[in-house]
Amino acid sequence: MIKIKKDVVVIGGGPAGLAAAAKVYDNGIKDVMLLERDFELGGILPQCIHNGFGLHHFGEELTGPEYSQRFENKVEERDIEVKLDTMVLDVTADKKVFAMNKDQGAMEIQAKAVILAMGCRERTAGAIGIPGTRPAGVLTAGTAQRFTNIEGYVPGKKVVILGSGDIGLIMARRMRLEGADVKAVCEILPYTGGLTRNVVQCLEDYDIPLMLNHTVTKIIGNDRLEAVEITEVDENMKPIPETSEIVEADTLLLSVGLIPENELSKKADVVLDDRTGGPIVNEGRETNIDGIFACGNVLHVHDLVDWVTEESEIAGEWTAKYVKGDYKRSEQKMNVKAGENVAYVIPQSIELDAEDRKRIPLYMRVDKPLQAVDIILYADGEKLYSFSEPFAKPGEMISVPLAQKTLDDLDEVSEIRVDIIEKEEE
Amino acid sequence: MLEKKTITCVACPKGCEITVEHDGDEIIDIMGNACPQGADYAKEEIIAKTRILPTTVRVKNGALPLCPVKTTKQIPLELMDQAMNKIGKKEVEAPLKVGQVIIKNLLDTGADVVATRDLPAN
Structure with a gap:
């Protein structure tokens, strides 16, 4: 087995890995290796051919x-060692990365720091357990996207989409444009999980019905999908049998959520957060293991790649500092807690001593949609400050800046909490 | 007849709810937009919807069988099916460069169809 020593190893060549690798390099650590299992860089972006x-x-x-090309160029312009078609098999807590590819066989790479940027994968039919048969024609929206946009096969002619996540909405339009009859997008919740712009541009533009409070209750067909049963659900998400209707379809696309892909993280003893499905990190995106960082969809699922880039550049910057020995975790750790109507906040803690830092962006998502909200920050239960937004939606991440100056003024605070609540009438 | 319509702006991901008061094609008032782009967008949504069209074009001898493309500017929404037909008939030879023009002046819209990635030959 070849043994290699590197300052920084980045696992995953999607938008997170690309931005992080370039940032590490630009912050003075030039000995960077980027590992990617696909034959090209870009992660999922090459199949996301839509604009926005x-x-x-x-x-x-x-x-x-x-978008991807810009970051691929950035990595190419720098002297970053990129290994394509390379599978990472194992990562250890002492930052050994085991990988292999056809040309070099097995490799053991001892890194000073590791950036986890493996992204996420889709929830599948198995994960939601729809009753009925298991014919061909039931696939995730992302798989259909790959077939349609990369491989050149449109996977069906009569389509029902379950779940109103962004990929489902995008694929509704895409398959309609490729000539398919897209019958409906069913969403079990009373609101969509996707961006508003996608509801407008993908469904309303093409008169594709969005059926809120509806789900697929039966899959019908032997070799190939023939129809699905669509049923309205009550406020407890229980199907109301008398509302069932059979809709003819040869394809059912599932857009029912994404799961951060953390098999490697677990091998390195990285502790995960139950809510995000990704590692618990401090503001430098460093996990519980010193020198192992995480960014992008492996950390939490983002709605916009722009946020992935911002976060990965933060991770890259702190990784470079770590390798240079420019910081250590401070003794006083401030936990960041998701309060009322907040599903989660990233980072989960603030514990790094930093000079010349102006603010720390806190990324969060709400549990349920609200019109006219107050976003309120508390330090150990005492209100710090608040500001208003016209609305908050679970599908759209909210970035709240926490000013360093505010932090400096806090003494011995152990918890920052964020609530997002309905605005009080003035 | 005076009408009021609420539109979700898609000029950026913020998604402002814009209310437009209009009499046919005549715009009386625009409210709720956070920026001037929103006003332009709302006006277009009433008079004539336009969109960028992202799709793919078939490629001969490429590393992949398709190359993603887009229109260089927005085209009328009602032309989408015609545009898809036209782009669907096209086949190009690899290698391709991002920004390379695949079809000039698509359906006389003034928009070109361009490649949105580099695609090496096989």
């Missing part, structure tokens, strides 16, 4: 492949 990427980061609207 980059509005925050670049101030212009790009497609997924264009």
